[in-house]
Amino acid sequence: MPVRKTHLLLALVIFMVLIFSIQEAPFTSLRNKGYRGNESEDQGRNKEPYLGYKKEQEPYKPPYGGIRDKSSEEKPDIKAPGYDHDQVNQDDPQTPSTSAWRPNTSGQFDTLVVIPSDWTQIQNRKWVRETVFGIKDNLEPCQKNERGRILYKFFVHGQAVWKKTTQHSAEYMEGQVREFYGEMTEFDDIFFPNTTMNRASVWGEALDWAVNQFIPGEMIKVDKVVIFDSTAVVNMAKMEQAAKLAMPADDSGLIYTWGWSSASTSIHPKLLTTSQTRTTITNAAVIPFKTLQQILQNKVTIMKRRPTLDLISASARFYDAIGSIKVVMDQSEFWNSDIIHLESSALVVAPVHQSDDWFPISEKIGVKAAKELTYTPNPDRTHRVTVMTSSYIYAGMCMGAASLPVAKNKREYAARHGYDFVARAAEFAQEEFRGRREVWGKIGAIQKVLPHYEWVFWMDMDAVVVDMDKELKSLVQKAEMQRAALGGPLAKEEISLIVAKPTKDIMLNAGVMLIKNTDWSRKFFAEVQKRRYYYRLHPWYEQAAIWETMREPAWASGVHLFNGDEHTMNTFPDFYENGDFIVHFAPDGCPAPPVLEALQKLENGQSVLGVGYSDKKIAALHAAAN
Structure with missing residues (x-):
């Protein structure tokens, strides 16, 4: 009898181990396969902060936050061929009046x-x-x-520094700095000489x-x-x-x-x-x-x-x-x-x-918002595009020094093409109280902004636009051409989500996504939010939830995946080639140093080739040279 009980107990233990192994199997070997998890939005949160953020060091002084968008306020249909956003039809009686929302381009203000x-x-x-x-x-x-x-x-x-004061701890003051930098990213209405x-x-x-x-x-x-x-x-x-x-x-x-x-x-x-x-x-x-x-x-x-x-x-x-x-x-x-x-x-x-x-x-005292400044919605609101990113800075201030310059990079790209620019932090901050890792705030932020636009182009904070001339409609056109070439029942289905999967990775990288405002996409991200298994699964989180959901037959029709594509919309530094659209820095440590180096090179008119190379890439180059 004791022997039988021992055997039963041993069998039960083996059974439980097998069950656990089955649940974990899809992801246990990802590190060994060279898969980079979603550390990008985590910003190396336990890593050392970059530049001037320790004790008596000189605090980082951010540049002026952004440029004035001189483009026409009428935004383009992302897929409209030959669209000229400077042309406005003022005489056509069938064209809705836009006088209430067209920006002041005269240069004269009261x-x-x-x-x-x-x-x-x-x-x-x-x-x-x-x-x-x-x-x-x-x-x-x-x-x-x-x-x-x-x-x-x-x-x-x-001076935005976090030192202990007579009233507040250093941790409290750091929180103030993080919130302030988020504000500067979100609202282009601050001049801050620090x-x-x-x-x-x-x-x-x-x-x-x-x-x-x-x-x-x-x-x-x-x-x-x-x-x-x-x-x-x-x-x-x-x-x-x-x-x-x-x-x-x-x-x-x-x-x-x-x-x-x-x-x-x-x-x-x-x-x-x-x-x-x-x-x-x-x-x-x-x-x-x-x-x-x-x-x-x-x-x-x-x-x-x-x-x-x-x-x-x-x-x-x-x-x-x-x-x-x-x-x-x-x-x-x-x-x-x-x-x-x-x-x-x-x-x-x-x-x-x-x-x-x-x-x-x-x-x-009867304060009323200035009508001359208050926004009146565009009657053609569905034909709008926004570039979107995170303005949330993790504890430790890893991306503090880079947050404003990299937001300026995205803002300038958006302004060049007549897109809006939206950055959000609140949805990330609230995850602390929801039992999930902060990076899940990306999904909530997209869900909040999506109803206001026809297309949302999400970029992680550590993604840098290199080719400023590339239009987002080219991504849509390429996705539609690839889908049409494949044929089959999906060829004529509307594409609502465009993402890329690097060659050596086991799933998509969610650091760059183009999302269309459709019933499909709204329901898709609502479904992603339900994947509780990934709420705190290091280091994949919302990225794995998106991957799992999009591979299910019920959702296949709305997604286009640039499979094994390193260059169209989301390029890691090791694979970057001159002419690529976006370089996405996602190192094991803090992304701020390579991000700032890349931005400086772009400002100087230099190539970013080689910036952010991994140790493995550098070793391979040395081996090839020898």
């Missing part, structure tokens, strides 16, 4: 809005975008800062940058500049109206400010003269462009007299004294957390740091 903001004030910038400019998210960026008559830019100051400035100098530096760098660099003209802190809730429409009414008939100039007064009086602020009202801190101002140029020309003289004030406060007192420019110093409301007694006639309320306060204040 207003440039400059918003100084500390780099940590991410939420404040979000509130400003939503309440003042009507921008709730970046799902349809649509070049909002080019519409109508208004441009805006955040002038962000401070330098520490005091309150008195920030406004002067911001206005100097706007007048002497941004406006000339963009080759535009503006009539006036509005400036306010990101902690100020402003009714910009009424501010502009007040300034318009105060403008001298002889156009001699105007400085109109809103701030906190040091005057101790019971007289209503509207009745105070400039001699009675002395603004100690200016929260907002409206200044004609010619007046601002004059202020900046006399900046040294103005600030010498009042070095502790910001440039606009000092200028208001300077010109009020000499009388050559009209000065109006109005009062803003100091926010004391009492919404009931807040005057509904207030135009500026500051400082505000809580969302629970921001939106009630906005409603109380």
Whole structure:
């Protein structure tokens, strides 16, 4: 009897081992076959961060984030042959009116809005975008800062480093940096010199940058500049109206400010003269462009007299004294957390740091998003294309140094062809609370953005566009030609997903995908989300879930696989040849060094051949040379 029990127990153990082996069999040997898992989106999350991110080292100073898209706002049908996105049919009565959404290409704007903001004030910038400019998210960026008559830019100051402070741990500060870099990738509305400035100098530096760098660099003209802190809730429409009414008939100039007064009086602020009202801190101002140029020309003289004030406060007192420019110093409301007694006639309320306060204040003083900037949907919305990527930076900041330059690479490619550019981080961050690896956020991000476009071209953060002239419609045309050549029942089926499988890999690489907005693709990615087995299966995750799903007969009709194709749309460095479209760096460690090296070579007009070669490739080249 004991022997039989031993045999039964042994048999049970063997049976369980066999079951486990069957479940794991498809993937246990992938490493031995040279398959590169989905480490690319993991960004070497346990690897050393790259460049200047340790203790006392110089922090990385990112470049200006992106370029202005000067292409026509009407986006192309990705497959339309010979489409010219600069041609617009304005006379055909059958063509829907596009006047509400076509971008301003004249180069002339009424207003440039400059918003100084500390780099940590991410939420404040979000509130400003939503309440003042009507921008709730970046799902349809649509070049909002080019519409109508208004441009805006955040002038962000401070040094984005993570050192332990008296209030926060180093880990907390790193989280702030990661979120801030994601914001800069997602919204092309930030200028960030990454330098520490005091309150008195920030406004002067911001206005100097706007007048002497941004406006000339963009080759535009503006009539006036509005400036306010990101902690100020402003009714910009009424501010502009007040300034318009105060403008001298002889156009001699105007400085109109809103701030906190040091005057101790019971007289209503509207009745105070400039001699009675002395603004100690200016929260907002409206200044004609010619007046601002004059202020900046006399900046040294103005600030010498009042070095502790910001440039606009000092200028208001300077010109009020000499009388050559009209000065109006109005009062803003100091926010004391009492919404009931807040005057509904207030135009500026500051400082505000809580969302629970921001939106009630906005409603109380009648803030409305500028119609000249708020997006009006394209009536032909289905004919739109976006280049999409991740803006999520993993703990450790591996891709911190490369995130902005590589986003600029993708943004420039999109702008060249009239595509939108969308980057997302929120869907990756939420995976921490869903029991899955962060890389699964890629699927959620695609699902969220897909309904807004006809085609979505996904690229991992560490993928670099090399051939800027290649159009996405060429990928569709090649896929359709290959499918037609194969014949059979699938030849006439619509293609909704285009991916590539490297020759030596056992499955597709999901780092580059072209997805069409169809019922098939929406259902396909919903099905991928259900593959729980791969939620934390290192290192394949969502990539294996896509591979498993697309190989099932029920889904075969919608996928085209460039099988064993190293060059059409997704090329690893070891296989790169001059002329390839995209090089995808997916090393065992952090991808930032080869990504930055490749971007530098592209900027210098050099080939990226050899950048990011694996040790195996280098050894093979040495062996061949000998």
